Amino acid sequence: MEVVKLSTEKTVNEDIVSEVNEDVIPEPSEFSLAIRELLKRPPALFGVFFILLVIIMAIFPWLFSPHDPLEQSLIRHLKPPGFVDADGKIFYLGTDQLGRDILSRVIWGSRVSIAVGVAAVFVSGFIGITTGLIAGYYGGKIDAIISRIVDATLAIPFVLLAISIIAILGASLQNIVLAIALRTWTVYTRVVRGEVFSLKETDMITGARSAGCRTVRIMLVYLLPNVFSSTLVVGTIYLGRMIIIEASFSFLGMGVPPPTPTWGGMLAFGRGYLDTAWWLTFFPGIVLTLTVLGVNLLGDWLRDVLDPRMKRLDD
Amino acid sequence: MRSYIVRGLLQSIVVVWIVLLIIFLMLHLTGDPADVLMPPEATNEEVDEFRKEMGFDRPLHEQYFSFLFGHKDNLGVLRGDFGKSFYHQEPAMGLVTERIPATLILAVAALFVGLIIAIPAGILSAVFRKSWIDHFSSVLSMAGQSIPNFWLGLMLIIVFSEILGWLPTSGYRGLSSIVLPAFTAGLYATARIMRMMRSTLLEVLSQDFINTARSKGIREAVVISRHALKNASIPVVTIIGLELGGLLSGTVVVEVVFAWPGVGWLVVEAIQSNDYPVVQAAVALLSFMFVGVNLAVDIFYAWLDPRISYS
Numbered sequence: 001m002e003v004v005k006l007s008t009e010k011t012v013n014e015d016i017v018s019e020v021n022e023d024v025i026p027e028p029s030e031f032s033l034a035i036r037e038l039l040k041r042p043p044a045l046f047g048v049f050f051i052l053l054v055i056i057m058a059i060f061p062w063l064f065s066p067h068d069p070l071e072q073s074l075i076r077h078l079k080p081p082g083f084v085d086a087d088g089k090i091f092y093l094g095t096d097q098l099g100r101d102i103l104s105r106v107i108w109g110s111r112v113s114i115a116v117g118v119a120a121v122f123v124s125g126f127i128g129i130t131t132g133l134i135a136g137y138y139g140g141k142i143d144a145i146i147s148r149i150v151d152a153t154l155a156i157p158f159v160l161l162a163i164s165i166i167a168i169l170g171a172s173l174q175n176i177v178l179a180i181a182l183r184t185w186t187v188y189t190r191v192v193r194g195e196v197f198s199l200k201e202t203d204m205i206t207g208a209r210s211a212g213c214r215t216v217r218i219m220l221v222y223l224l225p226n227v228f229s230s231t232l233v234v235g236t237i238y239l240g241r242m243i244i245i246e247a248s249f250s251f252l253g254m255g256v257p258p259p260t261p262t263w264g265g266m267l268a269f270g271r272g273y274l275d276t277a278w279w280l281t282f283f284p285g286i287v288l289t290l291t292v293l294g295v296n297l298l299g300d301w302l303r304d305v306l307d308p309r310m311k312r313l314d315d
Numbered sequence: 316m317r318s319y320i321v322r323g324l325l326q327s328i329v330v331v332w333i334v335l336l337i338i339f340l341m342l343h344l345t346g347d348p349a350d351v352l353m354p355p356e357a358t359n360e361e362v363d364e365f366r367k368e369m370g371f372d373r374p375l376h377e378q379y380f381s382f383l384f385g386h387k388d389n390l391g392v393l394r395g396d397f398g399k400s401f402y403h404q405e406p407a408m409g410l411v412t413e414r415i416p417a418t419l420i421l422a423v424a425a426l427f428v429g430l431i432i433a434i435p436a437g438i439l440s441a442v443f444r445k446s447w448i449d450h451f452s453s454v455l456s457m458a459g460q461s462i463p464n465f466w467l468g469l470m471l472i473i474v475f476s477e478i479l480g481w482l483p484t485s486g487y488r489g490l491s492s493i494v495l496p497a498f499t500a501g502l503y504a505t506a507r508i509m510r511m512m513r514s515t516l517l518e519v520l521s522q523d524f525i526n527t528a529r530s531k532g533i534r535e536a537v538v539i540s541r542h543a544l545k546n547a548s549i550p551v552v553t554i555i556g557l558e559l560g561g562l563l564s565g566t567v568v569v570e571v572v573f574a575w576p577g578v579g580w581l582v583v584e585a586i587q588s589n590d591y592p593v594v595q596a597a598v599a600l601l602s603f604m605f606v607g608v609n610l611a612v613d614i615f616y617a618w619l620d621p622r623i624s625y626s
Contacts, residue, residue, distance in 0.1 A: 151326065151330075152333050156337075157605045160567065160579070160597065161602075163586060165341060167594070168342065252583055267465065267466060270469075271469060274477055274484070281469045282470070289463065289466065300457075
């Protein structure tokens with residue numbers, strides 16, 4: 001009994017202390033709190049740094065790229081990293097079999113990876129959030145139908161189907177994004193549906209409903225902001241996978257067609273020179289890996305900060 | 316239990332039907348399948364003739380019916396007949412089934428590599444939580460989820476085949492040729508199984524019956540092996556099954572990297588030569604196996620944990 005009493009006293013004291021503190025020191029903004037959190041975790045900081053770098057590279061490649069990524073020259077084909085040509089131009093990461101600068105191609109190649117990754121996250125997120133909201137809010141038959149479609153989609157071997165669809169429709173940016181989104185929307189549906197199921201019974205929603213709010217308004221104004229943080233976490237975690245999937249499509253020759261540089265396409269070209277020119281495959285691959293690693297580290301951190309309940313989400 | 320199995324079976328049948336529907340509609344996505352299938356340099360007359368020959372000029376529902384149940388000398392996909400390969404002039408399904416053993420061997424070998432790394436690493440990192448071994452395996456699992464497997468494959472070829480000369484770069488001969496492909500394909504599964512092993516074991520170790528066992532004076536090794544691992548095995552077995560399903564259809568890129576003569580490589584070749592009967596047969600057969608493995612995992616799961624089938 002005494003223990004309980006003591007502990008209540010302690011909380012009361014803490015409350016007073018925190019109230020006093022709030023009066024004296026202004027509460028730090030959410031942004032600066034997030035930065036402070038981030039500084040405590042070096043891997044996540046690395047992730048943020050690397051992704052920002054790649055995104056800036058993808059938006060303004062000409063600022064970073066030392067040479068034209070498409071300029072060919074058979075005189076300087078397959079030159080190792082650090083090669084200097086007759087004009088004194090330096091090729092830091094070497095050249096490929098057509099004499100194109102690897103560094104410039106890696107920088108320009110970030111465009112397709114980032115564009116496809118981000119677009120696929122948006123498209124699948126849009127479909128998934130919409131279906132998840134509908135399934136969770138209405139429940140019953142509508143939920144049963146949507147859930148069965150989700151189960152069926154998950155049971156389809158996705159990579160094979162996606163490459164066959166791309167093969168028929170033709171490899172363009174939109175078709176690749178669509179083929180990827182065809183499967184990944186289900187992840188968002190599941191997460192949002194689950195969240196809405198529990199939110200639906202809260203006073204906030206029953207209150208809004210009894211006040212005569214229309215369904216669309218309830219979904220957009222009351223439910224959507226509350227499922228935002230978990231979808232952000234899922235989106236970040238999946239961004240890395242999307243980038244890998246795009247690269248593997250390009251590697252198989254089903255990606256954005258040449259001469260547009262893509263990381264996967266560069267790996268496919270370099271495959272024939274594994275014994276003589278390792279830099280053709282090493283550099284695009286390491287940048288691809290670090291990008292995905294950065295996204296994953298950021299995703300892990302976001303999950304811990306925003307949504308501790310999802311710590312066990314492994315898929 | 317029985318109704319649970321029946322429900323799973325029905326659901327699998329629906330999934331297979333949906334896959335077959337997608338496979339059928341795939342060719343009609345652009346509007347005219349004859350256009351997709353014929354080479355671009357074909358004349359209009361040739362395309363027209365081909366359209367008639369293949370029956371693409373008939374109404375869609377009629378085509379769907381003969382796709383399922385057969386037409387003229389074709390038995391229909393329900394009896395495993397996907398027509399002849401345009402390229403090899405042989406039954407498409409036969410070409411696919413020829414390649415199944417290689418894919419199966421690779422998937423099982425990859426899973427084996429995954430298990431011998433993931434299970435001990437997962438157990439050790441749960442038991443010695445926050446020790447160096449836990450940190451090391453969490454780095455390993457993060458890497459496993461971030462490194463694209465086809466790039467890892469290329470790097471392994473450079474190191475172990477080109478520089479050290481220990482293992483063959485590609486091909487399908489003997490035990491040494493499977494080491495690199497299996498390791499490459501198994502990387503992602505390793506990371507996932509390891510995480511699952513660690514997190515379920517941690518959860519079990521925090522439960523009351525473990526404390527009871529410890530307080531009875533049972534040795535820690537026995538507590539972990541007899542009491543904890545047994546209870547942690549169900550989710551791990553499930554994810555192992557799911558990973559096997561994923562590996563069966565997910566080794567496409569690895570097969571291409573190592574010139575491994577499995578179904579994935581066949582599909583990529585068939586796509587490049589516009590050989591759609593082969594693509595359709597391969598996607599259908601792999602989907603069928605994938606669905607079958609998932610169903611088996613579901614049933615096994617329910618059998619291990621009676622709570623599932625009653626809820």
